[in-house]
Amino acid sequence: MKVDCEKASFEARFNLLADQRSPFCLGVDPSSSMLGSWELPDTIGGLTTFCDRLAGWIGSSLAVVKPQIAYFERFGPKGLEALVEFVHTMQEQKALVLLDAKRGDIDATNEAYGQAVFDRQTGYGVDAVTVSPYLGFDALEPLFAAAEGAQGAVFVVVASSNPEGRFLQNARTETGLTISEALADAIAERNRRGPRRCCGAVIGATRDDVGVSLVARIGEALILVPGLGAQGASYNTISMMSRPRSVIPTAARSILAQGHDRSAFVDALNVQREAAYSLRV
């Protein structure tokens, strides 16, 4: 794996860029209907045009973008080539790329996912990835190790923004903690072990049932917060969290839906950039 040993940790790079640009993270979700609303065909050509146009419009305005891999993977290997192109373009624009992939498996398999995600020669070469903990937090260790080697980060889904996951995420383990609480503790512990913090969390802005208490136990971890905009949550929920400077607010559909028009898109993006920036000051 090619690693740039001179670069700083994901957290340090994020903090620098967030102060310069904004902590707001734009989700990149080129769904069939989104391409349609951009008046693009639902083809690999439409996807490529979408990515090129979007990268141009974003310019150097964002610290971090979050492509959802499913919307690229639906076009198979060619769609993932378009993803790699987009990753390179955004990194040339000095933005961090957080791949929304919810990967997660047994440990031997997670080692291969670590290569897929972080290797800049043969894999996607992104800066961070979301992972799903159903096969266990400890099984994710090879992904944490790969992130450390690449100065990247892994964001574990702790409490998702959608309603369907609550029956599972709020279930109680034999210690009496909920699953989300046990994961928050495990993230804090993994970051304490070091050598540097590589482990973040995903906690939905819609999760006002648990969000504040989870943030309180998660140590210094970065927290990706989806659910703004199309999913209905607001910055009020986020500002209740105890460490707003660790928060990376993210939304996709509500902003991308303006994509037929550059100035409408930029205006919608700037509203989010400024609202997110206010969390840091």
Place this chain on the structure above:
Amino acid sequence: MKVDCEKASFEARFNLLADQRSPFCLGVDPSSSMLGSWELPDTIGGLTTFCDRLAGWIGSSLAVVKPQIAYFERFGPKGLEALVEFVHTMQEQKALVLLDAKRGDIDATNEAYGQAVFDRQTGYGVDAVTVSPYLGFDALEPLFAAAEGAQGAVFVVVASSNPEGRFLQNARTETGLTISEALADAIAERNRRGPRRCCGAVIGATRDDVGVSLVARIGEALILVPGLGAQGASYNTISMMSRPRSVIPTAARSILAQGHDRSAFVDALNVQREAAYSLRV
């Protein structure tokens, strides 16, 4: 999405082939160390040679193969092109392909994964896929719908073969059921709703703590059972399950490790094929 409306359901095709060939499912895990033990370079060329050789050796001896996508994805888009090639080759040999991908996200994203997995024009075009339920069983519905449209199947991880997932999978939901039990019930219910059974389960052969009771509540669902061989479980555990004809036993490393030698590989595969076949008679 291109769908062959004349073909039978995944379950019907599996049962026919399992009676003719064997229900044993070979896991295809071309890890870095596995390529090494086959005396192949850890490159896209090594991966392609591995797949070609393996497909030739399998021939028409198996009902179903299970490529683990992480080991292809570690080579990025080119690795996934090799996966698509392998899928086509195995389908030409009339085997079913169950993609081990543990995908799972919110519902809008799962719709895109449905395209990625089942679409034969632009996606991987496989017959079935494993999914991870951390974001909720109901959020998986678009994947079930895509499977129904393609006469395919979706295998939900209920109780994984590795030890690290137990704290989560055995946690209790507010109804008093464990998460695994609640998922088993949801699978049974989804299959009852129809129009045909498209929903299977993954229950590790190593899970003698819960395996028998989960199988008893899961209705008529097919059950993928990993954990044989390298992970230590045996067919004794499986034969305790109440519906052995619904079981798809699977192993990878213990058989692939014979890959430097065709006859050793075929012998190891035949031992598994016969042991698995004995479950059906």
